[in-house]
Every structure is written in structure tokens, then in C-alpha cells.
Amino acid sequence: GAVVSQHPSWVICKSGTSVKIECRSLDFQATTMFWYRQFPKQSLMLMATSNEGSKATYEQGVEKDKFLINHASLTLSTLTVTSAHPEDSSFYICRTTGENPEAFFGQGTRLTVV
Amino acid sequence: SQKIEQNSEALNIQEGKTATLTCNYTNYSPAYLQWYRQDPGRGPVFLLLIRENEKEKRKERLKVTFDTTLKQSLFHITASQPADSATYLCALAPSEDDKIIFGKGTRLHILP
Numbered sequence: 001g002a003v004v005s006q007h008p009s010w011v012i013c014k015s016g017t018s019v020k021i022e023c024r025s026l027d028f029q030a031t032t033m034f035w036y037r038q039f040p041k042q043s044l045m046l047m048a049t050s051n052e053g054s055k056a057t058y059e060q061g062v063e064k065d066k067f068l069i070n071h072a073s074l075t076l077s078t079l080t081v082t083s084a085h086p087e088d089s090s091f092y093i094c095r096t097t098g099e100n101p102e103a104f105f106g107q108g109t110r111l112t113v114v
Numbered sequence: 115s116q117k118i119e120q121n122s123e124a125l126n127i128q129e130g131k132t133a134t135l136t137c138n139y140t141n142y143s144p145a146y147l148q149w150y151r152q153d154p155g156r157g158p159v160f161l162l163l164i165r166e167n168e169k170e171k172r173k174e175r176l177k178v179t180f181d182t183t184l185k186q187s188l189f190h191i192t193a194s195q196p197a198d199s200a201t202y203l204c205a206l207a208p209s210e211d212d213k214i215i216f217g218k219g220t221r222l223h224i225l226p
Contacts, residue, residue, distance in 0.1 A: 006157070034213070041123070043203070043218040044158070093157045102148065103205070103214055105157030 003027055006094055006106025013084055013113055021079045021109045023094035029074035030096040035067075038091040038108075050077050084113040117141070120204055120217040127194050128225050135189040135220045137204030142215075144206035147180055147187050152201045152219065161202075162189075194224045 003026040013019050023033060032051050036044040048064075050056040050071035058064045068080040081088055089112050095105040118139045127133040137147070146165045150158035164171045164180040164187065171178045177190040191198050204217040 009155075041218070044216045046213060046215075049213070091155075095157070098160075101146075101207075102160040102163055103150075103158070104160070108155065108157045110155060 004030070004094060004096055004104050004106045006109060008109055009107055010110040011112070013111070015085055015113055016083055018080055018082045019084055019111060021081075021092055021094075021111075023077045023079075023106045025075050025096060030077065031074065032096060033071055033077035034095050034103075035069060035077075035079050036093045036095065038093060044093065047079075081111065084111070086113045089113045118204060118206060118215055118217045120202075120220045122220045123218070124221040124223065126223045126225055129194060129196060131194055133191040133194045133198070133222055133224070135202050135204075135222065137187040137189070137217055139185050139206060142185070142206060142208045143182075144208060146207065147178075148205045148214070149176075149178055149187075149189050150203040150205060150216075152203055154201075158203055158216075191222075196224045196226050198222065199224045 005024045005026055007022050011019055034049050035047045037047050038044050046059050047062045048056045048058045048069050050069045052071045052074050056069035066082055071077040091108050091110050093105055093108045095103045120137050146163055148163045149161045152158040162173055162178045164178045166182050175192045179188045201219040201221045203219045205214045207214050
């Protein structure tokens, strides 16, 4: 199946700084990448959908100026959490879609803002 | 409102027994339903997909059923093993735009 590589797997940053999370599709071209956030014991919540070469579509309640998504190529999508605050601490996961259409997820990034 | 519910937050099953997890949904008419496994600190991994015109799907020790009348899917693990301990997520796509909706998951513990 398809492989999505997500980095970093964990990051600790100071409040007010920005953090970039990368998702690379290793053996296929990911036209669309979905970004999720997951709090402990909660379901995956879709934040935004990015399509290669166009602006991302954000879900209701997600600040587009705070969570910057770039999908400049068919193999790389990035999520930048700008001016991070402790309440942004969460598990962030990207995913794309295979042909069946099962979802292929990155390994996830545990963000802790201190 | 539209909901997808996995009505057991946690489930303990003795090793060797069959584990059965339930997923119910309301106000959706999905073309298919999926099950994923998620280990702590990791992204979900796809297990099985079942389409609306399929009653049952099997893969090794896994079996999924899909009842569109009851709006329910059951996920079975037979001959369960401690290595099957994980959180299992039910997911469906309510429309053609590929925005998959996930349940909260059921944490399954297989007791040796």
C-alpha cells in the first residue's frame, strides 16, 4: 500500500513559536492531503483539506491563519502551527487516499507547547 | 445531527476468545464503512473496507458485517491474542468528497 512519511514524530516548542510538520508520500502522488488533530481519547477531527497547487479548505472553527497548510508538490504537504500556545498541544496526523479507497496515514506528530 | 458512535470506550477480552466491537451511525447513508487499528502515539492503519451492498467481509482472523437497515457494523477478531490490543476506529465517508468521519474508537485489551 501507499506510504506516507510524517516528520517529526514529536516536538516540544515554546509558546509563541511556530512549528512545521511535513508529510511526504513516498511511492505515489498525493493530489489531496487531509490534516487531522486528535486529543487524548477523542476521535480524529478533520482540520483541513489540501490539494496540490491550490489553497487549502479549512473546516469550521479552524483558523487558517494559525494553521498554515502548503501543498506545493504532489509528494509534500506541510502544516505550520504559528504562534503556538499550550492549547495547541495535540496529536497531528496527515492522511491521503488510496484506490480502494482506504486511507493512508502518516505516523503522527505529538506536539507539546510549553 | 449526524453521528457515528462506537459504544464501548474500552473492552477487555480473554485471550483466545472472539472480540466483537460495534459501530452505529445515524443520519448517514454511506457507500462504504472502514475499520482501522491505532496503536498509542501512532497513526491509524487500515484494516478492512465493506461496501453497502456487502453483508460480510473477512480477512484472516478479522470479520466485518454491515447492516444498512440497522445502520450498524460489527467488527470481530477471532482467536484473539494480546498483540491485538489496540484502539479500533470505525470510519465512513458520508459523501463523495472523501472526508472520512471517524468514531472515537474502542480500546481493546486482550488479557493473557
